[in-house]
Amino acid sequence: MAAEHHETPDAETLANVVETGLHEGAIVTLQAECEVEYDGRTSGYLGPGDRLLVCKPDGTLLVHQPDGHKPVNWMPAGGTVSARESDGDLVVVARRVNPRERVEVRLIEAYGVTRYDADDAAEYEESGTEDEMHAYIEAHPDELEEGLRVVEHERETKYGFIDFFATDSEGNPVVVEVKRIQATLNHFDQLKRYVSLYEDNDEVRGMLVAPSASERVRRALRDSGLEFVELAEFDRDATGTTDAKLSDF
Amino acid sequence: MAAEHHETPDAETLANVVETGLHEGAIVTLQAECEVEYDGRTSGYLGPGDRLLVCKPDGTLLVHQPDGHKPVNWMPAGGTVSARESDGDLVVVARRVNPRERVEVRLIEAYGVTRYDADDAAEYEESGTEDEMHAYIEAHPDELEEGLRVVEHERETKYGFIDFFATDSEGNPVVVEVKRIQATLNHFDQLKRYVSLYEDNDEVRGMLVAPSASERVRRALRDSGLEFVELAEFDRDATGTTDAKLSDF
Structure with a gap:
């Protein structure tokens, strides 16, 4: 107990x-x-x-x-x-x-x-802002997938703002949700909610972009037909500070 | 509940x-x-x-x-x-x-x-330091009682430091405990502990000095044959800051 x-x-x-x-x-x-x-x-x-x-x-x-x-x-x-x-x-x-x-x-x-009797060995990991990552993706959409094209940055919907509304090389719509930290189930929930807005379109894809993700999150995404893209450039160094700066790219 | x-x-x-x-x-x-x-x-x-x-x-x-x-x-x-x-x-x-x-x-x-379901209307009241009050009492022991004489300031005992060890006009020992805030039952406990060190002396007196005290604390002191001395000069003004400064005296 x-x-x-x-x-x-x-x-x-x-x-x-x-x-x-x-x-x-x-x-x-x-x-x-x-x-x-x-x-x-x-x-x-x-x-x-x-x-x-x-x-x-x-x-x-x-x-x-x-x-x-x-x-x-x-x-x-x-x-x-x-x-x-x-x-x-x-x-x-x-x-x-x-x-x-x-x-x-x-x-x-x-x-x-x-x-x-609390057991807690975790340490808080701080990252930079998502804005840095958005700017990077906007400038380099190919880093997410060859041929990806950004249609709209921060598209407003009834569930809030979709980070990127894009199209793939086949012209199919792609909902992109970007996270600056390790992907969690909350992020999966959020992406799923956004993608559901376009469910009348069979070809819509959902893409969660983050520096890393646990197997649990990767599985949840797969099971729902959603994708994970690891942007390891934004992962952290061993000291707990972020490695990647916009000026690095 | x-x-x-x-x-x-x-x-x-x-x-x-x-x-x-x-x-x-x-x-x-x-x-x-x-x-x-x-x-x-x-x-x-x-x-x-x-x-x-x-x-x-x-x-x-x-x-x-x-x-x-x-x-x-x-x-x-x-x-x-x-x-x-x-x-x-x-x-x-x-x-x-x-x-x-x-x-x-x-x-x-x-x-x-x-x-x-917590019910709490109290506000924290900060006072100056006890050092100010000690200096005042050392300079004006008569303010506590006519004829009181300080024998020792901060006498070390096995229970800690007695603020003042004094004698009254009859020559009886007086243990003086000084508090910068409203007197509490904890202060009463402390004074009682100090006085118990001298219990082989029937004439020993114990005196709690503070800007104010609740009736509960005054009663506890009376019931144990101890005394309360109100040094109202060190009470607080309505804004919650202390009124009395050493330079006022």
Whole structure:
């Protein structure tokens, strides 16, 4: 069970889930009415209210109010998060030494706590913009297929913009969807949706263009009679930055 | 029930919890294996892994990996978060218009989802540092009590530093704990711990000094024979910034 939830836990259960969970490498999230104090570069106080707490095994603590993407209080990785009982309440404390600071959360009423044994080795891979790739394709349609001719760049449809509406050497229409990142099933869905707009034309083809694609995506495309074109020039180098620049071509 | 949790929800349940929850003003958190793509100023892809997703009714989406205080992907308030089924998977999409960007999360396996109807009107109140208040008290111990004399500033003990170790006009020891923010039960706990170090001395007194305190904290102090001293000069003005500066005195 990757996620184990306890409803309206008592202070003892809470302390146990927080301490054991973090120690064993799990993420612990709590829904609770609480008050928060911060002490460090300044001092601060947040009166009682319902908040979401996220505790990570690396010492991260996030206190989220119902609005906004920034936590109202937080502590970065590097310190420790611990829990103790005090007068029947649970107190969660995150602290670090350099700089010396402390966030202390007193739980007035706990609605739920979840221990989440998350396994994640993936790293975010950033690529350049799709605009660069569009410009390249517009200038070199032959790179996708010999004889391909761009009829319209960004054709508006009821499902949004088709990246390229093209024709092949036989004159058949080709719907081209371009992705700057490894192709996903979402991209397959999108191409399929666009191609369906022309389904009264038997000869219409659909082409997903991306630096790479998993076998799962390639299979989904094949099974639907759609094609994948790998533009490896836009694949990434080992450092995680993009290799290809427009000026390279 | 403020927090309603579903274990290993199917795509239909997930879509319903996300859509209905956000529409009705709840925070929705998901534990799931997922892949993420970002499209906007750049493009990016995060391969499959276990993540915590936080969706807020204001359009905020946070994707958290097991480490670090920053979400790996996020969208600020102002846009929309929606959920749709695709090939039996749930896809959560956060988008906004200006700038035009989009985070798309495909859930490969959902371990849990929690709808959290959080009620929180509190605002974080930041104060200056405690150092300012310490300097003021050291210069004006009479402001705490007529005849009070500071024996030691920051006396080290096995429980940490006592802010001031003082004596009253009768020569009895006084443990003084100073807080720059409204006094909380945590501060009461702390003072009680320090005073317990001197419990073989019947005459020892404990004094919590802060700009204000709730009736709950005042009662806890009274019940334990401890005292509260309000240093209202360090209270805050209506705009939420601190009124008192050292130079005011």
